[in-house]
Amino acid sequence: MSDAGLPSGWEVRHSNSKNLPYFFNASSKESRWEPPEGTDVDKLKAYMAQNTRKPEGKIHAAHLLIKHRDSRRPGSWKEPTITRTKEEAIEILKGHERRIKSGEISLGGLAQTESDCSSARKNGDLGIFGKGEMQKEFEEVAFALEPGQVSGVVDTASGVHLIQRLE
Template sequence: MVSPDTTGLPSGWEIRISNSKNLPYYFNADTKESRWEPPEGSDTNKLKEHMSTHHSSAGINRSTAANGSEGKIRAAHLLIKHNGSRRPSSWRESKITRSKEEAREILQAHEAQIKSGEKTLGDIATSESDCSSARKRGDLGFFGQGDMQKEFEEASFALQPGEVSGIIETASGLHLIQRIE
């Protein structure tokens, strides 16, 4: 994590890179809040300087080439959020009110379709995932250790290419993960 003195962000905030959009966003590790716009209390001059140096298009070289890069894997997921998710909204619903149990039931039905071969994770993710990666059939691209939430990362790295996880719970909601590469 970069010191707030150099980023211009208030205490507790850091800059992360979105895996679905490959763009910088702001994350508060204490409150688990994430947002695209700078948090209140940011030093805009320091932040502009930091962003232009470290997060301009010239500074972002995250590989999404077919071969990936050393130590990285590629995975897709199907996310079902619930009212306890850190951001209970998505491109599909502005306010998600379902309980965690209801989200689990939905995901279990999707898991059954995948296991039976009736549908693929990508087929379902396109219309049912609460992640913006839905438009890419759930594909999150390549990521390495430390790029994802701990539970998600551990489950992803434990899979073999082509394998689909059971239901994984993170602060974002409930996931089915399929390792691609």
């Protein structure tokens, strides 16, 4: 077992394209986003907290996106063609917001099944980003949040979002 709590042969690497850590096995050449079987999760969390530093001026956030028929790309991994109105998307998102803020479920847990963004498979995690890398409306809200805080409804060309600042 490594210092990171990973099984023998596995290491943590960093994806430059996604700006996220991933797991790599040098002998099998396997790479994956999820920790491999046999990982000591508590040890991995401690390792990641010590060895992952976000660059100055950047934040780490996740989101839950609900698209509508007027979104710039009205389709998703869940639905090839989205026909709901913007008002319907906002009502769906407000329902999700109530569940998150009541403590019933986390934004990440809900994003896995309900988000129209491909980041759903990563609990809505968008990684670390700086100013000028996201849509203006999204960025303004994300940077104004405190770590752990969840926004209200944020409207962008992509659809409507709930944003959680992770760090």
